[in-house]
Amino acid sequence: MTTQTTAAQTAGTPAADTPKGLIGIPETIGRALATAGGALAVVSTFLAWTWTSEFPGDLTVYGYPGGLQVLVLIGGALTALFGLASYGVKGLRWLVPAGADSALKLAALGTFVTAWYTIIAISTTLGGLVNLEPGGWIAAVTTLAALVGALALPFERPVLDAADPDDSGWEAFRHNARNQGAVLKAAIASGTASPARKLPSYAEILIIVAALAVGLIVFTYGIGTEYDELFVGFLITAGFGFAAVAKAGLVGRISAITAKHRTVTMVGAFVAAAAFPFTQSDDRYATIGVYILIFATVALGLNIVVGLAGLLDLGYVAFLGVGAYTAAMVSGSPTSPFDIHLPFWLSALIGAAVAMVFGVVIGAPTLRLRGDYLAIVTLGFGEIFRIAVLNMDGTSGPDITNGSNGISSVPNLNILGFDFGQQHDILGVSIGRFSNYFLLMLLITLVVVVVFRRSSDSRIGRAWIAIREDETAALAMGINGFRVKLIAFALGATLAGLAGTVQAHVTYTVTPEQYQFAHVVPPNSAFLLAAVVLGGMGTISGPLVGAALLYLIPAKLQFLGDYQLFAFGLALVLLMRFRPEGLIPNRRRQLEFHEEAEAPTVLSKAGA
Template sequence: MTTQTTASNTPSTTTAAAAPKGLIGIPENIGRALATAGGALSVASTFLAWTWTPAFPGDLTVYGYPGGLQVLVLVGGALTALFGLASYGVKGLRWLAPAGADSSLKLAALGTFATAWYTVIAISVKLGGLVNLEPGGWIVAVVTLAAVLGAFSLPFERPEAEHHDADGTGWDRFRHGVRHQVAVLRAALAGGEPSAPARKLPSYAEILIIVAVLAAGLTVFTYGIGTEYDELFIGFLITAGFGFAALFKAGLITRIAAITARHSTVTMIGAFVAAAAFPFTQSDDQYATIGVYILIFATVALGLNVVVGLAGLLDLGYVAFLGVGAYTAALVSGSPSSPLSIQLPFWASALIGAVVSMVFGVLIGAPTLRLRGDYLAIVTLGFGEIFRIALLNTDGTSGPDITNGSNGISSIPNLNILGFDFGQEHTILGFTIGRFANYFLLMLLITLVVVVVFRRSSDSRIGRAWIAVREDETAARAMGINGFRVKLIAFALGATLAGLAGTVQAHVTYTVTPEQYMFAHVVPPNSAFLLAAVVLGGMGTISGPLVGAALLYLIPAKLQFLGDYQLLAFGLALVLLMRFRPEGLIASRRRQLEFHEDTEAPAVLSKAGV
């Protein structure tokens, strides 16, 4: 981990003129105090009324009880105040900012300012002018602006090249590379991190931290998915985006990632327990619907991660394997529009759907996987289009009567496993869960299976062979690895996992049609969104595609009020994320080193990230 250095602890040989300066000409000590006090006052302002009328969503007229967008400003202000205190070196808060608090203080203050001013402007526009603001609205606007000014008066730290090698090449670059390799070897021998780590916590304390992080993650996800109006969701995106960036800059995300890596099994079990608790936090099926579709999308993205993230194969027609599993399950599940007129139990239809998808994966991969790069991408894109056109033509007129053409297979019955009807409401532990909550829990079990398969595969001999082929296929072949065989195994395994998820999707949606499996479709999952989920989340990791898929499904679903500008806003968000986080939101340790050469190498590089 890197340690941020302020102007106060620079070497004595550095003159005041050469000291790093902030963006604004405010003295550093005054700016730090202004930012910290601004964050604290932002929290206090949320307990005041911001407008006099409840016509603005969230009812911001109440004194003593934050509501709506005020809650988001409260969270941002609290983060700003905490990082401000941490920048003073307050004992007990240094753990929150192992990489330094100044950069994170700027991001937290900027996020709080953006959310507060967005709210003030939204109130003025919606209600018809600044006259609708109460004193709390004016106060929050002033104190958040003061916090931003104070934060940006702090000095910017930029690495400087040695005087004898100003361009950073030659001997300095060689010396940097040697130091980097020595850090890796030293960390591997010591079994710890190459930088000076913080005091190691006992195992029970680390497990408690993991539990707290998972609880916070469930709270954030539940809050985001349950935002009741458009203004609140936009404010949530602003606060969550700047908050995550601030925590990452502080080094807290890296520290927590190291803790979860040491307790990967506990983390995985805890994550699925937290996910299983989600339906019980909902009063109806409204948001459980989004939850089950996110799980389907995430599971398929994790299967694609085997192909793209581990084996390095660019597959642009992967959604076709989801369609193969869905259509197979629809044909054998007793649908009245199925020409087969048979009804198999779910375990049989799921097994058949997975096997048929695997067969298609082998049939498509066998003649094409000798291609590389762009050529393979074009071939897989063609397969996806061939699959969709074949579904349209097998309608009994242009071809055999199998899929009913563009009408698809409809009226797929709900699942019934051991007398448990997934289409009916059930009471579990005193909570009533509906149809989509039932399918959410079933899909969660399938996601767990896929996660275990991915984790065991990535840590196995074949997983190491995939990574070797991804890095350099020619070198891997020279070391005795059969590149074609290992790539075909990855293709078949990825297709199998997608087909397994497709068998549940068919029952959730009631109807499967060819339009659901296009390369680029407005509603995910589709091949374009699946690939984006893997790259955005973090290739080669377990949690990366899950987080990426959740964001890529949730954001378009919540931005529907933008109408024709929905995809424009969504595309801009992706551009910004890839600009500032090219390795993905949850990057594997290898990719983090690839994109950030100044990052010290972690102790373990062999396992896939969680």
């Protein structure tokens, strides 16, 4: 393996000269400028940025950051941290196993964008740059200096062996693995990366706890943003921050630790999620939380069909509707054609069972199709379900679903005397209606996660993956492709139906409009599929994160009006362009999309 020469070396400059980056500043000066700029950006957040409190967040206070200043503080701290790590400061090298330079560039860019966005927003809202106080000017200059310094860092990429286009899948996989090792060895030899170091188990568990705590804080902060400018700044900071941490290799290193302690991670994630309602003073934020859990649970069920078995299902939201309608009919609703009021556990089982039956009935005649043909058939099923329940109004068909009016007044749940529609005091904290349903939905999500994990690790799970990778080869090896795919279809439908039974009680009313292919408000089939692909196919945490983002972002971008879907679609295009394997991909998909696997992925396996 060789290393590409810099432009200066190509022109005949001696190799001993100081390497240059995208701009003609020596590396040492650029590194110092980026580190100092990040630190000074932190200092600027403790100064007033404007003279009036009319701008949201009250940026007039000295000594106490508020609103968008907090986000600039976080970005500046990350920039300074990666800058110090790039000097090889002892104790910080563990945070940058893949090297700090790329992470430093992303952190500096994110801080610059957030600070300048804030300055432009202040000027636009208040009427000109004259409304800026010294703190705002200092933030503008220091973040620009940090970005300029980061762009001065050199960029060198190892040249990898070219792949043979005639290689088989296994040979290509081994070729990529060899290139990964070469990249990692070169990075460690040059001092830009650090080899994985074995930590004691208690230290790894503490790292997991810290990562979950950070995740809870970020999620809570994103939901609780009180005004539009703050949410946009949050997206900028969170996006660039995650990209920087991923480039540093820290995401891969933590992923390896969580994979090693899967049970601890699952329990810790459940506890962190259960703590969310206790961090909210307003039940309206818990409303977003419970809908995110419903969306995420259904996306995880779809991940079995799409992520594990490789079946493109475009009508999956119909199974959610089957479960919701079934539960609404047997839960004592006055508009239900059946005078039945079953306990929740029984209605949940019936809803899941009916959805499973629909999955089998629809899957049996259609799963012999592949690819686009299967996608078209499932899309047709989703529309057939919506039109069928719309016509069952007693006029166009039998009086079962009340047509467009749906089944309304679904009563609140009452389990063992605990009324989910009433406010309760738990541990000295008042928990409202949506917080109650959030905790219930969290238990169901845990059940779905366990089912997904056990299924993917089982023999049938390996058969799903074999079908997804190469159905012809799997059939030749003796796998009953039709039976395996039907099981995946039925199991995915069952999990969606289970989530639908809770949705019926949360929304009070079940109507056909909730289950369109591309509805403005998720969940719908298009958003569900996007959540699986965006988060990371075949993983547990991927669809959960993808669903959270795909529900939260549209809910917070309503101020854009007609441009909401345009901005949302543009963000998805950019994300798929720069990270097509998803936010939290598994190792196989990462190798499929990148000829050279990132160092964090290799280190995660080494650390495991």
